[in-house]
Amino acid sequence: MKSGRGTIGRLSDPRFLTSATDVSQLGACHAEVALVGRSNVGKSSLLNALTGQAQLARVSRTPGRTRLINVFVTGPDRWIVDLPGYGYASGPRAESDAWGAMIEGYLLGRPTLRAVFVLVDAEVGPTRLDLQMIDWLRRVRMPLRVAATKADQVKPGRQAARRREVAAALGLGPDAVAWISSRKGSGLPELRNELAALLELR
Ligand SMILES: Nc1nc2c(ncn2[C@@H]2O[C@H](COP(=O)(O)OP(=O)(O)OP(=O)(O)O)[C@@H](O)[C@H]2O)c(=O)[nH]1
Numbered sequence: 005m006k007s008g009r010g011t012i013g014r015l016s017d018p019r020f021l022t023s024a025t026d027v028s029q030l031g032a033c034h035a036e037v038a039l040v041g042r043s044n045v046g047k048s049s050l051l052n053a054l055t056g057q058a059q060l061a062r063v064s065r066t067p068g069r070t071r072l073i074n075v076f077v078t079g080p081d082r083w084i085v086d087l088p089g090y091g092y093a094s095g096p097r098a099e100s101d102a103w104g105a106m107i108e109g110y111l112l113g114r115p116t117l118r119a120v121f122v123l124v125d126a127e128v129g130p131t132r133l134d135l136q137m138i139d140w141l142r143r144v145r146m147p148l149r150v151a152a153t154k155a156d157q158v159k160p161g162r163q164a165a166r167r168r169e170v171a172a173a174l175g176l177g178p179d180a181v182a183w184i185s186s187r188k189g190s191g192l193p194e195l196r197n198e199l200a201a202l203l204e205l206r
């Protein structure tokens with residue numbers, strides 16, 4: 005499929021590939037990275053901003069509406085996978101169990117998965133569920149990168165201090181947390197380069 009929309013950084017010609025409810029429905033690829041985080045943290049917005057396509061991934065107005073494993077292709081056989089958000093409180097218990105099985109199945113079932121980007125809200129900081137996710141990823145030795153989203157919501161005078169606080173809450177130094185705003189575009193060039201390197205696009 006040819007989009008004709010050109011290249012944004014090194015994440016070229018991005019397009020939607022497929023949605024799945026189970027890892028077994030996914031085919032093989034050369035390399036992939038995944039975005040995880042609580043519902044409404046800005047995963048789909050980041051994917052849109054990274055690839056320069058405003059409507060590539062649906063940005064939900066109602067939290068928790070992206071309930072599927074959504075696969076996007078960028079470059080030859082490279083995937084960016086937008087996973088459903090956690091912490092959507094009003095779902096029934098059975099639904100959150102299904103969510104856990106779906107996410108865990110995906111994260112453990114993809115030998116081509118190079119790294120997981122865990123998105124936390126810059127102003128809210130890491131929630132209990134964020135910490136659980138990060139602990140779990142560390143336990144299964146999955147390479148992970150934390151990105152703090154919606155950095156534009158933090159007052160200009162508090163940016164540096166907030167970045168240190170968010171990182172410290174995760175036991176990390178400030179530079180270990182990508183500090184990004186999909187709305188303003190800040191931090192995105194660096195993140196694009198990181199993704200491109202992980203996906204072997206250079
Ligand atoms: N101020 C600000 N708002 C943002 C930013 N990124 C996303 N948002 C807003 O946050 C809300 C949720 O964004 P989504 O991208 O849909 O979040 P998501 O993580 O994909 O949510 P689910 O798919 O429900 O898990 C939307 O109203 C976005 O416009 C940002 O960088 N700055």
Ligand SMILES: [Mg+2]
Nearest residue numbers: 047048064070
């Ligand atoms: Mg989403």
